[in-house]
Amino acid sequence: MMFENDEERFNEWLQDAAQTYHAPPARPTPREEMWARIEAERRRRATRAIELRPWARWTLAVAAVLVLGIGIGRWTARERTPDGGAPVAAADVPADAGVAYQVAATQYLSRTEAFLTGFRADLRSGRSNARFAGQARDLLTTTRLMLDSPAANDRRLRMLLEDLELVLVQISQLEAGRDPSNADLITQGMDQRNVLPNLRSAIPAGPVPVRAEGVL
């Protein structure tokens, strides 16, 4: 039987002992570093918001969903034809959807593919991966916007975007001098989830010249 004062004693002891739990560093809060990154990120988002006026956002959203829908269609069509048969023809994108908006959506997927491919390649060559952290943060922001968009209503695409988000979060945390096995674990996770093959399958084919415009 627990007496009231016994419980109080435990609660007091627990509160005191728990101060060691995830104790923040003794140094001051890195407010300047965080503020600099907040300002940079807000500037970047604001620039994009200016570029995309309200009417353009709606058009882009429609176009992006169309493009991603085509990607998903190709992806699922390939899965249905494992014998290597010709992929099912995708629906035509209405001309008035705007090539520029198709490019924007495709560019995101292409940039991410190029980035992850480069990341893996550098890892194999034994070079430092810390330089990828900043790029991963940029892509992470776009990925989260995609996750918040109607495009994420599709289960398969959402899973791909969530996989990409997790990979990018991990890469964004890589720092110079840290344990290189962290990077190995990231690529192992990518392999296990077939992240790159799934990503490549989701990129619509076509004469969009953005695949050469990756971040690398």
Add this chain to the structure above:
Amino acid sequence: MDERDLISRVRAGDGVAERALYDAHVDRVYRLAYRLAGDDVLAQDFTQETFIRAFDRLPTFRGDSAFSTWLHAITTTVVLNGLRKVKRFRQRETDLTDADGVGGGRREAEPDLKVRLRRAIDALPEGYRTVFVMHDVEGYTHEEIGAALGVETGTSKAQLSRARAKLREALADFAGEWVT
């Protein structure tokens, strides 16, 4: 300067006021993020995202509650969502490590109180852990916790009580520490 005035200036696009508002709250936001995440990089990432969202959404802040309450609601949302994603990823890494046989076969020494306590807190259900950390570790009131997590004050109290009970059970070996 009064915080209401500061917020009005931020809404009007005053960059100096933005920085002042950030300076007034960043320490507590970062501390909470760190306590919940246990990782400096993640804590900084979550803090940044919290303020980015807060500045973006400031026009929707009606002032029904304190700004700090509103800000900590954003903080907990950002941190808990972020941690869920990181947890899923780390679970995959753990599965891979286990599959490779890495890290197996090593017998750990008997962990001390600090380690046992950390593990016990980590093992709490997310809601219990969040309330426990906010109340017993960071000193938030049940009213603040309820507002931040979007639950009733009574729910916060009940979750804290259950969290403590689970921790007491998990730390029974150390009973001598508080009984005497």
